[in-house]
Amino acid sequence: MDSRFSPKKSFPQELMGYLHSLRTRVHRYRRYGLLPEGRAIRLHAHRGSGLRCVICGEPVLSTEPEIVLEYEPDAELVPESPTFRFHHLCHVIWLTEAPPQRDRARRKVSD
Numbered sequence: 001m002d003s004r005f006s007p008k009k010s011f012p013q014e015l016m017g018y019l020h021s022l023r024t025r026v027h028r029y030r031r032y033g034l035l036p037e038g039r040a041i042r043l044h045a046h047r048g049s050g051l052r053c054v055i056c057g058e059p060v061l062s063t064e065p066e067i068v069l070e071y072e073p074d075a076e077l078v079p080e081s082p083t084f085r086f087h088h089l090c091h092v093i094w095l096t097e098a099p100p101q102r103d104r105a106r107r108k109v110s111d
C-alpha cells in the first residue's frame with residue numbers, strides 16, 4: 001500500500017483548498033457588492049430549504065442547517081426585506097472574513 005495517497009493525508013489539504021476557495025468568493029462578492037453590509041434585522045437558523053447559498057451557490061439541503069439573514073428593505077429598490085441564505089460553514093466564513101467594523105473604530109475616542 002502506498003501511504004502517500006491515504007485519504008487521511010489528502011483530506012485536510014482538500015478541505016483547506018475548499019475553505020480557501022470560499023474565502024476568495026467572499027472577498028470577490030464583497031468587492032462587487034453582492035453581499036450585504038451592515039447589521040441584519042433578523043437572523044433565522046432552520047433546516048435547509050433546498051435554495052441556494054449566496055456564498056458557494058450550492059443548495060442548502062434539508063439534512064443541514066440553513067442560516068437566513070434578513071436586511072432592512074431599500075425603499076428605492078424592492079418593498080420586501082432582502083434575504084440571504086447560507087450554509088452554516090459559509091456563514092462562518094463570511095463572518096470571519098468580514099472587514100473591520102467602522103463603528104467599532106469610531107467608538108475609540110481616546111486616540
Ligand SMILES: [Zn+2]
Nearest residue numbers: 053056087090
Ligand atoms: Zn454555501
